Amino acid sequence: MVISHKESEQLSFSYIPIVALLGLAGGIGVCEWGNLWWLLGILMLLAAVGIWKEQLLVLVPLLFLVGGFAYWNVVHPVHPDRGEGYLPATELIVLERPQTRDDQLRFLGWLPEENLKVRVFLGDGLKVSKGDVLKVRGSLRELKGASNPGEFDYREFWAHRGVFFNLIIKDASAVEYKGNQLNIGQIWLEKVIGSGSRAIRANMTDEQAVLLEGMLFGFQGEISDEQFSDFQKSGLVHIFSVSGFHVGFILLIGIWAANRLSNHKGYRFMMVAGLLVLYGFMTGWPSPMIRASLMAVLGLTAHYLGRDEDLITSLAVAGLVILLINPANLFEISFQLSFTATVGIILFYPRLKEIFRPRNKWHELALLSLAPQAASLPIACYYFNLVSLISVAANIVLAYAAGGAVILGFLGVAAAQFSQWPAAFFMIPAGFLTALVQWGAKLLGGIPGGFLWVAKPEVWMIILAYLGMAFWWLQPGKGLRWLLGKSKSDGEGNDHDFRAMKREQTLGICLLCLFAILIVIPGHMRNPGALRVVFLDVGQGDSIFIKTPGGYTILVDGGGSEFTDVGQKVVLPYLRRQGIRRLDMIVATHPHTDHLEGLKSVLRELPVGVVVAGRGCFANNEEAGGRLLVLEGARFLSPDSLTRMWLWAPYEDESPEIGNETSVICKIGMGDVDFLLTGDAGVFQLELLLEKQYLNLSSNVLKMPHHGSRYSWSSGFIEAVDPGYGVVCAGAGNTFGHPDPQVMEGMRTRGSQVFRTDIDGAVTFLTRGQKMRIELFK
Numbered sequence: 001m002v003i004s005h006k007e008s009e010q011l012s013f014s015y016i017p018i019v020a021l022l023g024l025a026g027g028i029g030v031c032e033w034g035n036l037w038w039l040l041g042i043l044m045l046l047a048a049v050g051i052w053k054e055q056l057l058v059l060v061p062l063l064f065l066v067g068g069f070a071y072w073n074v075v076h077p078v079h080p081d082r083g084e085g086y087l088p089a090t091e092l093i094v095l096e097r098p099q100t101r102d103d104q105l106r107f108l109g110w111l112p113e114e115n116l117k118v119r120v121f122l123g124d125g126l127k128v129s130k131g132d133v134l135k136v137r138g139s140l141r142e143l144k145g146a147s148n149p150g151e152f153d154y155r156e157f158w159a160h161r162g163v164f165f166n167l168i169i170k171d172a173s174a175v176e177y178k179g180n181q182l183n184i185g186q187i188w189l190e191k192v193i194g195s196g197s198r199a200i201r202a203n204m205t206d207e208q209a210v211l212l213e214g215m216l217f218g219f220q221g222e223i224s225d226e227q228f229s230d231f232q233k234s235g236l237v238h239i240f241s242v243s244g245f246h247v248g249f250i251l252l253i254g255i256w257a258a259n260r261l262s263n264h265k266g267y268r269f270m271m272v273a274g275l276l277v278l279y280g281f282m283t284g285w286p287s288p289m290i291r292a293s294l295m296a297v298l299g300l301t302a303h304y305l306g307r308d309e310d311l312i313t314s315l316a317v318a319g320l321v322i323l324l325i326n327p328a329n330l331f332e333i334s335f336q337l338s339f340t341a342t343v344g345i346i347l348f349y350p351r352l353k354e355i356f357r358p359r360n361k362w363h364e365l366a367l368l369s370l371a372p373q374a375a376s377l378p379i380a381c382y383y384f385n386l387v388s389l390i391s392v393a394a395n396i397v398l399a400y401a402a403g404g405a406v407i408l409g410f411l412g413v414a415a416a417q418f419s420q421w422p423a424a425f426f427m428i429p430a431g432f433l434t435a436l437v438q439w440g441a442k443l444l445g446g447i448p449g450g451f452l453w454v455a456k457p458e459v460w461m462i463i464l465a466y467l468g469m470a471f472w473w474l475q476p477g478k479g480l481r482w483l484l485g486k487s488k489s490d491g492e493g494n495d496h497d498f499r500a501m502k503r504e505q506t507l508g509i510c511l512l513c514l515f516a517i518l519i520v521i522p523g524h525m526r527n528p529g530a531l532r533v534v535f536l537d538v539g540q541g542d543s544i545f546i547k548t549p550g551g552y553t554i555l556v557d558g559g560g561s562e563f564t565d566v567g568q569k570v571v572l573p574y575l576r577r578q579g580i581r582r583l584d585m586i587v588a589t590h591p592h593t594d595h596l597e598g599l600k601s602v603l604r605e606l607p608v609g610v611v612v613a614g615r616g617c618f619a620n621n622e623e624a625g626g627r628l629l630v631l632e633g634a635r636f637l638s639p640d641s642l643t644r645m646w647l648w649a650p651y652e653d654e655s656p657e658i659g660n661e662t663s664v665i666c667k668i669g670m671g672d673v674d675f676l677l678t679g680d681a682g683v684f685q686l687e688l689l690l691e692k693q694y695l696n697l698s699s700n701v702l703k704m705p706h707h708g709s710r711y712s713w714s715s716g717f718i719e720a721v722d723p724g725y726g727v728v729c730a731g732a733g734n735t736f737g738h739p740d741p742q743v744m745e746g747m748r749t750r751g752s753q754v755f756r757t758d759i760d761g762a763v764t765f766l767t768r769g770q771k772m773r774i775e776l777f778k
Contacts, residue, residue, distance in 0.1 A: 027068020235391020671769020
């Protein structure tokens with residue numbers, strides 16, 4: 001194929017926004033995760049390529065790379081030079097629409113006297129609106145980062161938004177209303193949204209109203225974890241992120257109305273663009289909405305000017321605008337998923353059609369659904385650890401019902417500005433469609449085998465996946481030859497290009513298969529031959545995960561709290577990020593909340609081989625979710641050929657009162673390394689254990705009894721165990737004073753090193769029977 005000089009120039013010019021976006025994003029990323037030496041290295045590499053190939057186009061990413069690095073270095077949010085504490089009286093401005101969750105109002109606020117943006121948690125029962133100026137009293141608490149392997153780092157997430165503290169206001173009497181600072185336009189917009197919300201809630205159930213507000217306005221804060229999980233498992237969660245899906249349906253309304261109100265192209269364009277701008281302000285202009293709106297406006301402009309639109313260039317221009325407005329958008333999950341999904345539609349969908357040659361509209365719809373999901377899959381796996389195997393079918397069946405609900409909901413919001421009666425005409429069918437989507441997501445999300453939990457992929461694995469996609473679908477070698485003007489004439493180049501294309505496609509398929517294999521390998525098959533013991537940070541409580549050299553998986557306790565579901569928030573996410581889809585054994589040491597409650601969530605979500613429990617933990621097999629062994633006395637086990645293990649709990653006549661002193665005590669080891677896990681055993685039970693001469697207590701690592709309580713310190717027991725290391729599982733700033741200073745001093749005196757989950761985060765021990773590797777998460 002012969003590329004003329006003019007065509008080559010046009011092709012090179014069309015690449016400018018793309019390489020500029022890559023350069024800008026790369027500069028921001030290098031500034032965030034790298035350093036100046038990384039920047040210099042990349043600059044030298046780009047300069048060398050440009051000189052070698054004599055391509056001035058290389059200057060574009062080079063300049064934007066430097067610009068992105070400098071820009072983010074200047075605007076990067078900096079932690080304020082202050083600590084936690086109580087604010088006796090300060091002014092608070094409400095920056096966003098408050099949402100109710102767990103009987104609390106939650107919203108972003110601004111403290112002008114402190115020059116601080118905060119997440120506010122306010123007791124329910126107060127009516128607070130966006131723009132309100134309040135006088136408040138409350139506790140300023142610093143946001144906590146991740147403390148377990150693979151855990152989502154909320155501190156980093158909010159830091160990119162310039163938020164470093166939570167403001168906790170427990171008492172309604174600590175809030176005094178001072179006024180509202182919204183301007184006329186903002187007040188009118190809030191009234192529009194308020195009228196629409198009242199119409200929504202007046203014509204459907206609360207659950208349906210929350211879901212429709214999520215689909216229409218992007219208000220996700222009030223969607224329950226259970227509902228959100230159903231939409232994740234069915235592959236429909238994207239309908240709650242206002243993006244191209246929503247903009248497309250709003251465009252349908254706008255174009256339909258504009259075509260009937262005017263014959264003038266300019267007026268029609270202004271009406272449709274104005275509607276998009278209005279919708280953008282209603283949703284708060286999230287980055288996917290900005291991206292979709294910019295692409296829509298560029299597409300409309302090209303259409304009314306009678307020109308073809310270059311979609312990938314429009315996407316790149318939109319990306320540049322978004323990052324120039326706020327470079328922190330690069331780190332937003334919605335930005336990353338939205339852009340990769342759009343790339344899938346623009347580039348991968350035509351390639352899929354070319355490969356599979358759909359015979360009818362249903363096949364085309366399936367490919368149209370597959371393309372964006374495949375393109376965004378590596379990033380979705382990184383953040384959510386879930387692959388929906390029924391998402392294509394779910395989107396064909398239910399996404400258009402959700403789109404219908406969005407259209408009817410938007411029309412209902414418009415009608416509600418005049419009267420609630422005509423709004424009901426739209427909201428009632430919108431509620432029916434929302435209920436249909438809700439029912440379908442729950443049904444499809446509950447199909448056995450309909451989704452797969454996968455291990456969190458490493459960054460290099462994600463790069464591997466996108467290289468595979470590029471080689472298979474985009475044929476970069478061919479595009480690069482066009483760009484550099486190196487294509488040969490048809491006669492001499494066709495065979496060479498065909499062979500190169502086949503090699504690229506084969507390489508792409510191999511890379512994609514490798515990525516798929518790496519993420520679907522079950523967690524129990526990873527790192528074989530090693531004993532891994534992980535003391536999770538679950539706050540004030542215990543949870544220990546064990547994987548033996550042969551892949552036998554054990555969970556000892558699951559933490560727990562009266563205020564939050566530790567099993568759902570901490571333990572299950574950890575297991576899923578490690579690729580653990582089943583547990584061979586659960587050990588429930590005793591029936592106290594901080595050990596048992598989290599296990600109940602785990603038992604509901606994961607299949608378990610056997611549950612070994614102390615007295616009083618479970619009433620029957622059904623409550624334990626399967627095989628239940630209430631332990632009294634000792635049991636010796638061999639989970640695999642390399643691992644030894646025993647479990648012991650006192651008989652009822654030895655310790656009749658159920659509680660700390662009936663804890664199941666567990667010892668597990670391989671080779672020369674042993675771990676002794678003691679639950680909340682007190683001195684009475686520990687001295688009772690010392691009498692069991694048939695149990696060898698000597699261990700390298702001791703889980704300190706009862707979170708390091710002084711009432712669980714027994715010098716005789718410590719002498720018998722003779723640990724080199726101790727681990728205290730305790731919550732930061734707990735009211736019990738755990739661990740006790742005397743216990744810590746006693747361990748230091750005998751030369752034992754003690755780790756604490758409240759300070760060190762999760763503590764991981766990895767051994768192959770001789771030496772140990774210790775990993776502290778913090």
